[in-house]
Amino acid sequence: EVQLVESGGGLVKPGGSLRLSCSASGVSVTSVWMNWVRQAPGKGLEWVGRIKSRTDGGATDYVAHVRGRFIVSRDDSENTLYLQMNDLKTEDTAVYYCFTDDVWDSRRGEKVDYWGRGTLVTVSS
Amino acid sequence: EIALTQSPATLSVSPGERATLSCRASQSVITYLAWYQQKPGQAPRLLIYDGSSRTFGTPARFSGSGSGTDFTLTISGVEPEDFAVYYCQQRANRRTFGQGTRLEIK
Numbered sequence: 001e002v003q004l005v006e007s008g009g010g011l012v013k014p015g016g017s018l019r020l021s022c023s024a025s026g027v028s029v030t031s032v033w034m035n036w037v038r039q040a041p042g043k044g045l046e047w048v049g050r051i052k053s054r055t056d057g058g059a060t061d062y063v064a065h066v067r068g069r070f071i072v073s074r075d076d077s078e079n080t081l082y083l084q085m086n087d088l089k090t091e092d093t094a095v096y097y098c099f100t101d102d103v104w105d106s107r108r109g110e111k112v113d114y115w116g117r118g119t120l121v122t123v124s125s
Numbered sequence: 126e127i128a129l130t131q132s133p134a135t136l137s138v139s140p141g142e143r144a145t146l147s148c149r150a151s152q153s154v155i156t157y158l159a160w161y162q163q164k165p166g167q168a169p170r171l172l173i174y175d176g177s178s179r180t181f182g183t184p185a186r187f188s189g190s191g192s193g194t195d196f197t198l199t200i201s202g203v204e205p206e207d208f209a210v211y212y213c214q215q216r217a218n219r220r221t222f223g224q225g226t227r228l229e230i231k
Binding site: 035037044045046047050061063064097099101102108110111112113115116117118 | 216
């Protein structure tokens with residue numbers, strides 16, 4: 001069974017930093033494209049960034065307004081995905097989810113998604 | 126970045142009625158479009174991928190259609206458990222989500 005578990009959220013002041021973790025089991029964070037998405041309170045889903053699989057080069061991509069402040073990385077030995085968030089702003093307040101999508105499940109013969117339950121980040125003075 | 130616009134923002138239907146939700150992309154996403162259902166306090170749940178492929182756990186009353194820039198999610202007879210927020214997501218270039226359609230009880 002695949003599980004993704006986020007941690008590291010909390011209260012941080014504007015301008016501060018925080019690192020989120022997404023611990024994976026049942027799937028290798030190296031072999032799939034891993035994403036971060038966030039959801040501000042009462043709002044919709046916003047894709048934040050991703051890291052490609054090792055076989056696809058491992059490059060990272062971000063939504064424009066976090067580029068230069070957020071960094072997606074992974075630790076292959078820990079099978080963990082990270083989101084380093086710097087220079088945080090109040091508008092970064094949200095629940096942050098890690099997920100992987102477009103994964104072909106050969107046993108079921110379909111594409112599947114795996115999502116964590118999210119971790120809340122609150123940016124406030 | 127590819128923008129997705131969902132309509133309507135809120136859709137009110139009675140149980141048993143048909144619900145039609147729309148998603149329009151700012152440029153072609155071919156058929157690389159997915160639909161998600163989200164209930165309060167839960168992560169999104171994948172219903173449809175590649176425009177029209179239903180996941181194993183998605184009831185047959187849910188169907189997706191469209192290609193290019195215009196897509197539709199249809200629920201042929203809404204059940205009480207279907208009242209939730211629905212998001213479209215494009216997978217053609219990075220990822221983008223629409224702003225969501227809230228399906229509420231009339």
